Amino acid sequence: MQDLAVSFDLTIAWALLLAFSVYVYVVLDGFDLGIGILYPLFRKKSDRDLMMNSVAPVWDGNETWLVLGGGGLFAAFPMAYAILMPALYPPIIAMLLALVFRGVAFEFRWRAASRRSEIFWDGAFIGGSTVAALSQGIVLGAILQGVEVDGRAYGGGWWDWLTPFTMLTGVAVVAGYAFLGACWLNWKLEGAIQHRVRSLARVFGIVTLGFIGAVSLATPFLEAAYFDRWFGWPEILWVSPVPIAVAVITLILARSLTTHGRDWVPFVLALALFLLCFIGLGVSMWPYIIPTEVTIWDAASPYKSQLFMFVGAAVLVPVILAYTAYAYWVFRGKMDPDEGYH
Amino acid sequence: METFLGFEAVMLARIQFGFTVAFHFIFPAFTIGLASYLAVLNAMYLRTRDETYLKLFNYWVKIFAVSFAMGVVSGIVMSYQFGTNWSVFSDRAGPVIGPLMAYEVLTAFFLEAGFLGIMLFGRSRVGPGLHMLATLMVAVGTAISATWILSVNSWMHTPAGFTVGENGQYLPENWLEIIFNPSFPYRLAHTLTAAYLTTAFIVGGVGAWHLLKGRYGNMGVRRMFSMAMWMIAVTAPLQIVLGHEHGLNTYEYQPTKVLAMEGHFQSYEDGEGIPLILFGIPDQEAGEMRYAVEIPKIGGPILNKGWNDGMAGLDTVPDELEPPVAMVFWSFRIMVGIGFLMLGAGLWGLWARWRGQLYEQTWLHRAMLAMGPSGLVAVIAGWITTEVGRQPYVIYGEMLTADAASPIAASAVGASLIAFIVIYFAVFGAGVVYLLRLMGKPPKRSEDDARDIDGPIRTAGIMPGAQSPAE
Numbered sequence A: 001m002q003d004l005a006v007s008f009d010l011t012i013a014w015a016l017l018l019a020f021s022v023y024v025y026v027v028l029d030g031f032d033l034g035i036g037i038l039y040p041l042f043r044k045k046s047d048r049d050l051m052m053n054s055v056a057p058v059w060d061g062n063e064t065w066l067v068l069g070g071g072g073l074f075a076a077f078p079m080a081y082a083i084l085m086p087a088l089y090p091p092i093i094a095m096l097l098a099l100v101f102r103g104v105a106f107e108f109r110w111r112a113a114s115r116r117s118e119i120f121w122d123g124a125f126i127g128g129s130t131v132a133a134l135s136q137g138i139v140l141g142a143i144l145q146g147v148e149v150d151g152r153a154y155g156g157g158w159w160d161w162l163t164p165f166t167m168l169t170g171v172a173v174v175a176g177y178a179f180l181g182a183c184w185l186n187w188k189l190e191g192a193i194q195h196r197v198r199s200l201a202r203v204f205g206i207v208t209l210g211f212i213g214a215v216s217l218a219t220p221f222l223e224a225a226y227f228d229r230w231f232g233w234p235e236i237l238w239v240s241p242v243p244i245a246v247a248v249i250t251l252i253l254a255r256s257l258t259t260h261g262r263d264w265v266p267f268v269l270a271l272a273l274f275l276l277c278f279i280g281l282g283v284s285m286w287p288y289i290i291p292t293e294v295t296i297w298d299a300a301s302p303y304k305s306q307l308f309m310f311v312g313a314a315v316l317v318p319v320i321l322a323y324t325a326y327a328y329w330v331f332r333g334k335m336d337p338d339e340g341y342h
Numbered sequence B: 001m002e003t004f005l006g007f008e009a010v011m012l013a014r015i016q017f018g019f020t021v022a023f024h025f026i027f028p029a030f031t032i033g034l035a036s037y038l039a040v041l042n043a044m045y046l047r048t049r050d051e052t053y054l055k056l057f058n059y060w061v062k063i064f065a066v067s068f069a070m071g072v073v074s075g076i077v078m079s080y081q082f083g084t085n086w087s088v089f090s091d092r093a094g095p096v097i098g099p100l101m102a103y104e105v106l107t108a109f110f111l112e113a114g115f116l117g118i119m120l121f122g123r124s125r126v127g128p129g130l131h132m133l134a135t136l137m138v139a140v141g142t143a144i145s146a147t148w149i150l151s152v153n154s155w156m157h158t159p160a161g162f163t164v165g166e167n168g169q170y171l172p173e174n175w176l177e178i179i180f181n182p183s184f185p186y187r188l189a190h191t192l193t194a195a196y197l198t199t200a201f202i203v204g205g206v207g208a209w210h211l212l213k214g215r216y217g218n219m220g221v222r223r224m225f226s227m228a229m230w231m232i233a234v235t236a237p238l239q240i241v242l243g244h245e246h247g248l249n250t251y252e253y254q255p256t257k258v259l260a261m262e263g264h265f266q267s268y269e270d271g272e273g274i275p276l277i278l279f280g281i282p283d284q285e286a287g288e289m290r291y292a293v294e295i296p297k298i299g300g301p302i303l304n305k306g307w308n309d310g311m312a313g314l315d316t317v318p319d320e321l322e323p324p325v326a327m328v329f330w331s332f333r334i335m336v337g338i339g340f341l342m343l344g345a346g347l348w349g350l351w352a353r354w355r356g357q358l359y360e361q362t363w364l365h366r367a368m369l370a371m372g373p374s375g376l377v378a379v380i381a382g383w384i385t386t387e388v389g390r391q392p393y394v395i396y397g398e399m400l401t402a403d404a405a406s407p408i409a410a411s412a413v414g415a416s417l418i419a420f421i422v423i424y425f426a427v428f429g430a431g432v433v434y435l436l437r438l439m440g441k442p443p444k445r446s447e448d449d450a451r452d453i454d455g456p457i458r459t460a461g462i463m464p465g466a467q468s469p470a471e
Helices: A002-041 A045-053 A059-076 A078-087 A089-111 A115-145 A164-188 A192-221 A224-231 A235-239 A241-258 A265-285 A303-330 B009-048 B051-085 B087-121 B123-157 B175-179 B184-212 B219-253 B255-262 B325-354 B362-370 B374-390 B410-440 B447-452
Strands: A288-290 B162-164 B170-172 B276-283 B288-295 B393-395
Touching: A002 A045, A002 A059, A002 A115, A002 A164, A002 A192, A002 A265, A002 A303, A045 A115, A059 A078, A059 A089, A059 A303, A059 B051, A059 B087, A078 A089, A078 A288, A078 B051, A078 B087, A089 A115, A089 B051, A089 B410, A115 A164, A115 A265, A164 A192, A164 A265, A192 A224, A192 A241, A192 A265, A224 A235, A224 A265, A235 A241, A241 A265, A303 B087, A303 B170, B009 B051, B009 B123, B009 B184, B009 B374, B009 B410, B051 B087, B051 B219, B051 B410, B087 B123, B087 B170, B087 B175, B087 B393, B123 B175, B123 B184, B123 B374, B123 B393, B184 B219, B184 B325, B184 B362, B184 B374, B184 B410, B219 B255, B219 B325, B219 B362, B255 B325, B255 B374, B276 B325, B325 B362, B325 B374
Parallel strands: none
Antiparallel strands: B162 B170, B276 B288
């Protein structure tokens, strides 16, 4: 019994750690994918150079959290990984190929010999960032609406993931990332271009909130379990702080984007908004990893595997956070248009 | 069984995995060695304050950045390929190999990615000491990454330290036995050395190109060529020894693979001795080597057997457990052939250096230019040898590849395979063009080698000389 209690805790710990790395991925790669989504709105080469340079030193580290998310799922919940990847095959492959385009664009753009090929890699950056964000949103929606499970494998068809709800979540994530990107640029840029990204942040802020509202309203009607979680009694007492906090953050965010305060404030508030959305997702899904078929305990890898990794993760994740924070600190402050190694 | 262009889903999944991992492998095979080379260049610059090292660092770091970006994006694909195309394998082997891959992310990927930005952009922001540390962390990260992933790969060849659970999952019993499984130390040493050789030949090839272009006076060109030739002289012979040891280890744990590599369809009686088959046309259906060119008897001592010992051949292995012999036989020959050419290049370089003609022997430069990509070819050939040689198993002796694939329609796997092929060739093709363009330009000249501008000069007379701050 003692052993069972310990492994019980470890599975929850792994679920939390995975949720944490997905959250970190979403907000970090979210803002640098967002820059790609905002790219078409900026035509001047010097503006685009600045925008890309503001994330050039950190995008690779940001994307590593996606590998931890995938690798962690594989290691801690191999059954869920084995069911979800085939179920979400088309959007996952699309996301990977999109990330190939936008990842190489960071380097290739500077190596392009002609204006034409530079425009091509700008297009790759825009298309790659947008398709990656859209695919991630679709993946999120598809997990929320549930996938068909047959034994230890996926039991559904190839287009099950494609529904109006997943289209909604897909577009919502594109808008949300654009909002994060605009808030990041508001922090990192100055002068006329900062003025522009600030107004874009307001626009995408409103759009993002609209999508958060739409997804939040649609979700409880996907599954009876979600509905009870949000509207049942006494559950509503426990979960109501989430929407209330969203409202409060929204008000502060609106203030920070309309009055002149510190430039990092909107970005941090945007992170908080995403965190609340994330908590909301957790509230809906708990304790399922594939709603409403597979719980985290069904999918968990054996105690020995989870323990072996957890010892390392407990030490290494704080170390990683420390040197990641250091890397951000090194490149702190407003962008200098004359700096860059290219 | 549903097919796509005549292929079944499992075959398409194999082609897709092989294609994406072969493309991916090219970049780390180069960047593992290049990261270490950059760390050495930076350290030498800080130690000697010789501007040539700094210029070489700045030259190769741009090439590194482009290659590394391609390695990263093609690597992210790999971390999801296990689940998309090999979900049954992922579910069953996840408890054993998943944690090793998680450790790769935690100990290597974050380290590389976290310090890469500082290495590329941060020299003026953090100062020379921390910049050196960042460069070193990137180099260490690439090696740690190789260590974990080769441990995973080795476990699939020589599984150890596990039990099989009721649900069919492989369950960890002893982590040390899993990580340090029998083929791991050999594979790690052989593959890391291959990465260093690959980089040395690319650096040497680029140096040779500029020497052939008449840039004898560029100190950066001379030094990169010289450093590469030293590296090759040391690692090429070492690699042959390590490869041989790895082969012996494979013979112990995966004898059918070695039989396919050596092309031994037939068994040999005790007293008969084992020939070494140099060339031939493997005919797997008939179970014989056609037109075999062989040296009698010396096959035994190569496998640590006596001159007259016999050996059981592939004729003792059930047909369905034989790997595709021709592919293994030929890819092995390509790898070994290149290995001996590399040894020759190393010796030639030593001889030219001894004669004081390292920068003057045009034929050496031509040979080195031709061999620039030889490391990449050898790495891919070696990888095909070991992976195809493991067939029909995905986990040797435990799980068949045919049982490992995702329940995905052949059309879905085929369509994504075509997308991967088209996009990889387009994107990485463009990347290779950019790399070649960067390599085609010589490193910046420092003022102090301007005096050497007019043609060949005997190396014996060249001293770095007094340094003046360049640029």
